[in-house]
Amino acid sequence: MSIELTNISKTYNGSDFILSDISVKIETGEFFAIVGPSGCGKSTLLRMIAGLIPISNGQLRIDDEDVTNLPPQERALTMVFQNYALFPFLNVKDNVAFGLKARKMNSSEINTRVNHALELVNLTDFSERKPGELSGGQRQRVALARAIASDAKICLMDEPLSNLDAQLRNKMRSEIRELQQKLGLTLIYVTHDQVEAMTMADRIMVLNDAKAQQIDSASNIYDTPSNTFVASFFGTPQMNLLPITLKENKQPSDVETNLKFSITNSLKAGNYLVGVRPNALAIDEVSSKTNAIVTNIEYLGTHSIVHAQLDNSLELRIEVSSTHNLSTTERVSVSVTGNHYIFSEDGQKLLNTNGGYTDGNASQEPQLQHSI
Amino acid sequence: MTQYKKRKKIQHILHYSLLIILTIFIIIPFLLGLWTSLLPTADISKGALWSSHISLDNYVTAITQTPIIRYLFNSLVISLLTMFAQVIFCSMSAYSFVFLKFKGRDLLFYVFLATMMLPFEAEVIPNFTTVRDLGLLNHYAVMIIPFLTSAFGTFMLRQAFLQIPGELKEAGDIEGLSHWQYYYKVVMPYSKISVYTLAAYSFLSSWNQYLWPMLTTFSDNFRPVQDGLRQLQSQETFNNWGMIQASAAIIIIPTLIALFFGQHYFKSGLNEGAIK
Amino acid sequence: METQAKNPNFNIASKKKKSAELSLGYNPYAKDKLYAVLFLGPSLLILALFVFYPMLRTIYLSFFLTNNLGKPTVFVGLKNYFALFSSNAYINSLIATLVYVIAVSIFTIAIGLVLAQAATKKVAGINFFRTIFSATMGVSVSVAAIFWLFIFNPSVGLLSQLFTALNLTPINWLTEPGWAMTAIVISTVWMNLGFTFLIFFGALQSVPYTLYEAAQIEGVSKSYQFFHITLPMISPTIFFVSIITLIESFKSFGLIDLMTAGGPNNATNLLVYRIYQDAFLNGNYGLASTESVILAVIIALFTFIQFKVLEKRVTY
Numbered sequence: 007m008s009i010e011l012t013n014i015s016k017t018y019n020g021s022d023f024i025l026s027d028i029s030v031k032i033e034t035g036e037f038f039a040i041v042g043p044s045g046c047g048k049s050t051l052l053r054m055i056a057g058l059i060p061i062s063n064g065q066l067r068i069d070d071e072d073v074t075n076l077p078p079q080e081r082a083l084t085m086v087f088q089n090y091a092l093f094p095f096l097n098v099k100d101n102v103a104f105g106l107k108a109r110k111m112n113s114s115e116i117n118t119r120v121n122h123a124l125e126l127v128n129l130t131d132f133s134e135r136k137p138g139e140l141s142g143g144q145r146q147r148v149a150l151a152r153a154i155a156s157d158a159k160i161c162l163m164d165e166p167l168s169n170l171d172a173q174l175r176n177k178m179r180s181e182i183r184e185l186q187q188k189l190g191l192t193l194i195y196v197t198h199d200q201v202e203a204m205t206m207a208d209r210i211m212v213l214n215d216a217k218a219q220q221i222d223s224a225s226n227i228y229d230t231p232s233n234t235f236v237a238s239f240f241g242t243p244q245m246n247l248l249p250i251t252l253k254e255n256k257q258p259s260d261v262e263t264n265l266k267f268s269i270t271n272s273l274k275a276g277n278y279l280v281g282v283r284p285n286a287l288a289i290d291e292v293s294s295k296t297n298a299i300v301t302n303i304e305y306l307g308t309h310s311i312v313h314a315q316l317d318n319s320l321e322l323r324i325e326v327s328s329t330h331n332l333s334t335t336e337r338v339s340v341s342v343t344g345n346h347y348i349f350s351e352d353g354q355k356l357l358n359t360n361g362g363y364t365d366g367n368a369s370q371e372p373q374l375q376h377s378i
Numbered sequence: 379m380t381q382y383k384k385r386k387k388i389q390h391i392l393h394y395s396l397l398i399i400l401t402i403f404i405i406i407p408f409l410l411g412l413w414t415s416l417l418p419t420a421d422i423s424k425g426a427l428w429s430s431h432i433s434l435d436n437y438v439t440a441i442t443q444t445p446i447i448r449y450l451f452n453s454l455v456i457s458l459l460t461m462f463a464q465v466i467f468c469s470m471s472a473y474s475f476v477f478l479k480f481k482g483r484d485l486l487f488y489v490f491l492a493t494m495m496l497p498f499e500a501e502v503i504p505n506f507t508t509v510r511d512l513g514l515l516n517h518y519a520v521m522i523i524p525f526l527t528s529a530f531g532t533f534m535l536r537q538a539f540l541q542i543p544g545e546l547k548e549a550g551d552i553e554g555l556s557h558w559q560y561y562y563k564v565v566m567p568y569s570k571i572s573v574y575t576l577a578a579y580s581f582l583s584s585w586n587q588y589l590w591p592m593l594t595t596f597s598d599n600f601r602p603v604q605d606g607l608r609q610l611q612s613q614e615t616f617n618n619w620g621m622i623q624a625s626a627a628i629i630i631i632p633t634l635i636a637l638f639f640g641q642h643y644f645k646s647g648l649n650e651g652a653i654k
Numbered sequence: 655m656e657t658q659a660k661n662p663n664f665n666i667a668s669k670k671k672k673s674a675e676l677s678l679g680y681n682p683y684a685k686d687k688l689y690a691v692l693f694l695g696p697s698l699l700i701l702a703l704f705v706f707y708p709m710l711r712t713i714y715l716s717f718f719l720t721n722n723l724g725k726p727t728v729f730v731g732l733k734n735y736f737a738l739f740s741s742n743a744y745i746n747s748l749i750a751t752l753v754y755v756i757a758v759s760i761f762t763i764a765i766g767l768v769l770a771q772a773a774t775k776k777v778a779g780i781n782f783f784r785t786i787f788s789a790t791m792g793v794s795v796s797v798a799a800i801f802w803l804f805i806f807n808p809s810v811g812l813l814s815q816l817f818t819a820l821n822l823t824p825i826n827w828l829t830e831p832g833w834a835m836t837a838i839v840i841s842t843v844w845m846n847l848g849f850t851f852l853i854f855f856g857a858l859q860s861v862p863y864t865l866y867e868a869a870q871i872e873g874v875s876k877s878y879q880f881f882h883i884t885l886p887m888i889s890p891t892i893f894f895v896s897i898i899t900l901i902e903s904f905k906s907f908g909l910i911d912l913m914t915a916g917g918p919n920n921a922t923n924l925l926v927y928r929i930y931q932d933a934f935l936n937g938n939y940g941l942a943s944t945e946s947v948i949l950a951v952i953i954a955l956f957t958f959i960q961f962k963v964l965e966k967r968v969t970y
Contacts, residue, residue, distance in 0.1 A: 058867050075383070079873020091864035095886040105872025108882070156872065396772050397783050404769075404786055404847065407801035410812060414804065425810045467700070470693040479683045480690040486698075491961070493705045495954040499905045499926045500946035503933050504711035505704055507724050524704040527697040557689045586794045588908035589926070593934060607796035608912060619804060626800045630793060637792035638785065 007069050007082075007159040007192045008034050009055065014064035016050055024050055026216050028064070032194065032209075034159075037186055039195045039207035043239075046213045048196045052162050055194060057081050068160065083160035084153040088168055090145045092137040098124070099133040102151045123155040126185065143174045150182070154189065161186075163195045167202065179206055200240050204228070212236050229345075234353030237281050243311050243323045245281045247353075252276060265297070265316065267346055273357065279349040284311060284325040286344025291332065293339035298322065300336045314340060411630075415623035422619045436624035445598040446625045449606030450632075453585055456521045456602055460584040461577050463522065468531035468576060469569075473561050475532070476539040477547065487536075493529040499589065506593055520594045521602065525584060531576045538572035539565060585633070603629050709950065715943035722937035734944035743920065744928070744945070751924045754839060755903040761843045762899050763892060766850030771880070773851070774858050784855070791848030795908035802841040803828075803913060831921035834914050838922050841909055846902075850895055857891035858884065897960040901953055925949050 009032040016025040025047045032038045040048045053059040055066060057078035066074045073081050092101050100107075102123055106116045124130045127147040137145055146166060153161050166182070167175045183206050186193045197203055203210045204224040212219040212227065212235070220232040231237035237245045250267070252275050267280055289312060301321075302313040305328065312324045312332060322340060332338065348358040414422055415436050421429040440446050474480075475487050498505075505524060514520040542565065550560045566573060588604045595601045601609065610625055716734055718726035738744045769787045773780060790798075805812045806827035814824035827837045861884065869879050885892075907926045910916060916923035916931065923931070925945065933942035 078871045085871045087864040091868040108874040411801045467697045471697040474693040478686045478690045480687050495957040497953045500950040501708035504708035527700045604796040626797045630797045633792035
């Protein structure tokens with residue numbers, strides 16, 4: 007069951023678009039995540055695919071059939087909700103059977119399906135309980151069982167794990183992923199959590215400002231973010247984004263700033279944003295040529311996040327091994343050791359990716375720290 | 379595709395038809411009342427619902443020849459005083475049940491709860507004797523004093539006060555607020571919606587009192603509107619439909635306006651009371 | 655809610671009392687008693703004087719014959735009660751009250767639900783309809799009586815004119831026993847609708863929307879959704895409104911007094927109206943007190959059931 011979105015848009019008043027021109031083809035059996043900050047329209051998009059909200063413009067095809075104007079039940083899909091949407095007055099079994107009963111399926115068939123679904127989510131022993139007597143994780147599994155029992159091959163999930171605590175979330179992530187593989191579901195999974203999207207999905211659509219910012223696999227999104235929004239949305243701690251100005255005569259050589267970046271491709275003179283992930287920076291404590299001052303250290307076990315302020319007052323996050331001996335207010339030398347990205351000044355476009363190096367030296371010309 | 383849209387459209391039309399039928403049932407008594415209040419009684423008596431003499435004459439008659447304005451004034455005084463009294467006394471007793479620690483508190487609370495089971499209607503006989511012996515008959519006081527407080531109001535505000543985070547009380551203690559200060563600086567503003575709801579509720583129930591004022595007031599100087607209308611109706615004016623309807627309209631317009639503006643508060647407050 | 659009432663710092667306080675710290679002279683609850691007297695005193699006084707005392711007094715009076723000032727004269731034990739339950743008139747009044755109460759409750763709930771359900775769908779102009787539906791909330795009993803008296807009026811009333819126009823014999827609404835009850839029920843239901851609508855509307859709004867979305871995806875029909883999602887979800891509210899409506903109808907007085915005065919032939923002589931007649935028109939305070947006790951028992955019973963059920967249904 008493939009799902010194809012062609013130029014899908016949503017507007018309530020005809021001029022302000024909540025979503026505009028979303029196009030993607032989701033393949034059969036694919037785990038597809040839609041991720042973005044709250045209010046980006048990801049739930050709206052999911053509800054449009056479900057048929058709960060009408061599509062303003064564009065076309066939705068499921069298995070090459072146009073379903074744009076079909077009601078939800080004719081789209082042969084199922085959905086799992088953030089608050090689980092369980093009926094508090096029904097026990098687990100009846101919750102799972104709800105839709106089947108409403109469709110007047112015969113009772114032995116219902117029983118088989120319900121039992122099978124409960125087995126798959128390990129809830130057989132809880133079938134007589136009411137949702138109120140279950141833990142959050144168990145409720146979530148009831149919701150999954152209901153989706154499984156419906157036997158639809160497309161499953162939509164709307165932030166299904168966001169009401170669970172962190173540990174349970176980790177566990178459920180792999181459970182959902184396993185179920186999806188086992189049942190061969192085409193799964194569209196909405197979340198605001200980039201880690202969830204990266205760990206679970208085959209492909210990810212990043213939504214922001216009513217538009218799909220990037221649609222790609224997790225590793226591609228991480229390695230080649232198409233703009234600064236995607237770049238800073240993925241990866242913890244967040245990527246450092248620094249303004250730089252390239253001068254005509256420096257091109258295509260190194261950029262003189264407090265930090266040295268190597269720019270291999272030719273870029274026109276002008277203003278840019280350069281992005282460096284915290285793990286692509288290193289600190290040299292012993293160097294005498296310092297270019298930054300440590301302002302804060304977050305200890306995270308095996309590694310620490312060092313917050314440092316460059317001499318030109320820009321803030322940096324740097325990931326270091328926790329064996330360091332740094333302390334706040336200490337002066338250090340920061341250098342670029344890994345990939346960095348050059349974005350257009352407005353952050354909308356990735357221009358260049360570099361496996362950069364520096365000589366680790368701080369700039370000798372503080373007066374050259376121009377606009378950064 | 380077109381069939382889906384057609385079905386939606388038919389549903390839409392059916393829905394509006396339902397809304398309109400319901401609206402007619404609800405609104406006909408209002409409209410008929412307001413409309414006939416504009417017609418000359420002579421025409422109404424002939425069974426005509428249309429007249430060429432549409433005027434506010436009935437209103438003029440009602441205002442000049444009956445004590446309707448005095449009734450309204452009486453009701454306003456009684457209801458406002460009852461309202462303020464209930465807000466103050468109910469909130470203070472609710473405060474006691476939530477924030478004060480003293481012996482017998484829980485027992486007293488159950489006593490309050492128990493009074494909610496006792497209908498005032500079943501107690502009018504001794505109450506009548508009491509107010510007669512106190513010399514309160516035929517005075518505003520007789521319609522206010524028995525209703526200075528209410529168990530229901532106390533219960534409702536207690537539920538609201540219980541929702542106030544305990545940390546606020548602790549913060550207040552650290553700042554050294556006395557109970558009195560905490561009551562009017564924190565508790566009352568925090569539970570604003572519930573307090574307004576109680577105010578509206580007590581105003582309305584006082585306004586709608588019928589049996590008690592009927593038993594205890596005998597003169598137009600103190601009679602509230604509900605019983606005032608009864609008075610108008612029982613007098614020779616009974617068949618003066620135009621004027622009676624005008625009187626009803628004079629009474630109902632202020633409440634409808636108040637309801638219209640207070641709707642929002644009322645809705646949320648009522649539901650808080652009902653669900654929690 | 656009880657656990658919340660017992661604020662945790664109260665427990666700390668009771669521990670403190672036993673400890674040596676008390677000897678330092680600081681007890682944060684020292685002044686509470688004084689405040690309790692100040693805050694609770696006025697309310698207690700009023701309730702004692704106008705709720706507890708009269709209840710006891712009513713029970714007391716129900717065992718007596720009284721003079722026309724309401725003073726007890728002869729102790730008759732339970733005779734007043736026996737007299738009532740062997741009196742056809744009183745039994746008829748009880749039956750009439752039951753008929754009235756049940757009819758009013760059923761129609762109030764049913765129409766209230768339809769109004770609320772119809773008002774949930776967000777269509778153009780829905781706020782107008784919502785305002786209209788809640789409008790009877792602002793109608794007091796005497797105004798309602800006047801509106802409906804005019805509609806039911808045999809000569810000039812709207813219904814008579816309508817019947818005549820349709821070539822039907824007009825009904826004497828308020829002077830034929832069965833129709834008088836019908837008229838009273840219609841008027842009461844109409845008056846109740848504003849409040850009932852608001853409560854039901856609020857309850858419907860609080861049903862999680864995703865429940866309906868989940869049902870829609872399963873292709874569940876609208877009526878199935880209503881009976882299998884909406885009704886069970888708001889059943890606590892329906893219960894709450896039913897009890898309130900039952901209790902309020904048992905206490906009905908104003909509409910009866912204004913529209914039928916208990917007539918015709920005592921067909922609408924409901925319990926409270928009867929108490930009023932026996933006590934204040936016939937001067938039979940003892941008997942009226944007995945009737946009051948019976949009314950109080952009935953209402954206390956319903957209120958008690960309500961408390962019990964409300965307590966139980968905290969599960970969701």
